[in-house]
Amino acid sequence: MMERPGRSFLMDAEPEPTAPAARPPRLRALGAHARPRSLPFDQHPTFRELHAARQLGMQTGLRDPHYRTHEARAGAHTRLDGRELINFASYDYLGLNGHPEVLTAHADAAALYGTSVSGSRLTSGERPVHAALEAALADLYEAEAGLLFVSGHATPGSVLHALLGPRDLILHDELIHNCVVVGAEGVRCQRKSYRHNDMEDLERYMVRHRDQFENVLIITEGLFSMDGDGCDLRALIDIKERHGAWLMVDEAHALGVMGATGKGSAEHAGVDPRRIDIWFGTLSKALVGCGGYICGSRALTDILRARAPGLVYSVGMPAPVAAAALSALGIMRREPQRVQALQARSRDLWEGMRALGLDLGTSWGVGIVPVILGGDLATLAASQRLEALGINTFPVLQPGVPANSARLRFFVSAAHASADIERALEVLRVAAPLS
Structure with missing residues (x-):
C-alpha cells in the first residue's frame, strides 16, 4: 500500500513543528476556563468524509x-x-483453501488442542505444531530459525520495535505495505522512503547519510500487492552488503507465486536466501491460514521471542490454523x-x-x-x-x-x-x- 500519497523521498515520518501549535478555533471560543468536550462520533471528520462518499455513491447509483x-x-x-x-x-493462489488434507489437518489439531491456545506462547500457548511450522518455513528459506505471529499485519511492527532504537533508520520502498508504515510509526527511530524500486535513489541516500545511523534496515516487498511488480533483489543485496545494512523482504504475496517451485523472490531472482537478513511473510495467501512469520538467524528469533510485543503480549496462533498452514506448505513443496x-x-x-x-x-x-x-x-x-x-x-x-x-x-x-x-x-x- 502507498505510504502516504504526496510524500516526498527522505521526508521524516513526523516533521518537527517549527512553532507552538495554535489552539483550535473551537477551544479558543470556549475560553480559558471552559472545559472542552469530545465531539460525538457522527461529527468526527472521518465519519463525515465516509458519509459524504456514501451519499455520492447513492446519487450515482x-x-x-x-x-x-x-x-x-x-x-x-x-x-x-x-x-x-x-x-x-x-x-488463494495455489487453490488450497478447502483442500481435503488441509481440512483434515485443521480438524485433527482442533480435536487435539482445541480452537485456541488460550495464552501467550511465552506463558502457556506453545504447542508442537508451532515449532513444526516454524521449522518448515525456516527450511524453505534455508534459514536457521522461523517464528510465528498470530497477526500478519502486526508482525513487522513487532520486529521493528524489538530491533531498532533512536540511533537507527528504517529505509523502505515508498509503496511498502501499510503494515510496515503503521508498525514503524511507533518505533523510536528515523524513517525514510526511497522511490519505488529505484536503486539509484536508494544508493544515493546510503552514500550521503549511512554514517549518521548505527543500524539501517532496508525494507521492500518481493511482490508488491497493489502494483504486481517486484523488487530488484540482487541490487538490494549488493547495496545492503556494501553499506553494512540489514535487509527485510516482505514475502506475503511472493510465497507460492514466484520462483519455479513457489519458494518466492529469492528463487525467482536466483540468489542465496541466506543473504537476506529478515524474511517476513503471512500465512493468509498461498498457505490459506492467518498470521505472520519471520525467518532468519537464530539470534534474530531469540531477540524476537524475548522482546517482540506482538508475540510476548499476544495470544499464540491457534493450533488448527498452524496445522492447516503446515499442511498447505507441504502440498506446495510436493506439487x-x-x-x-x-x-x-x-x-x-x-x-x-x-x-x-x-x-x-x-x-x-x-x-x-x-x-x-x-x-x-x-x-x-x-x-x-x-x-x-x-x-x-x-x-x-x-x-x-x-x-x-x-x-x-x-x-x-x-x-x-x-x-x-x-x-x-x-x-x-x-x-x-x-x-
Missing part, C-alpha cells in the same frame, strides 16, 4: 464495495447475493505443478489484457494483475459492470493507492481454469472501455 458478504468458500469462484461469480478478489499452473494462468490473463489495450502499470503478470483506470468513480462503476457480467474483482481506491491511480485488482489462482481466464477476457472485451 454506485454500491459500496466494502465488507460484502461472500456466501461461499474463497477460491476461483464465489457467491455474492445468490449469484455464482468467477472470483479474482481472493488470495510444484500448482505454482506452474498459477503462473501460466497469470500470464494468459496479463497477455490478454495487454492485447485489449488495458493499462497494467508495471505489473509482472504473476499472481496479481492490476487494471489501472484512474478515477475512483469510474473504477467503482467498472467493478459493478464486471460483476453484472459474472466477474468479481475488487476496486482499489484512495487512500489505498495515490490519487488518480484507482484500479481493479485481479488475483489469479491455480484453481482458475483456462475457461475462467477466457471468460474474464471476453467480459473485459465486452465491457470496454472500462473508464
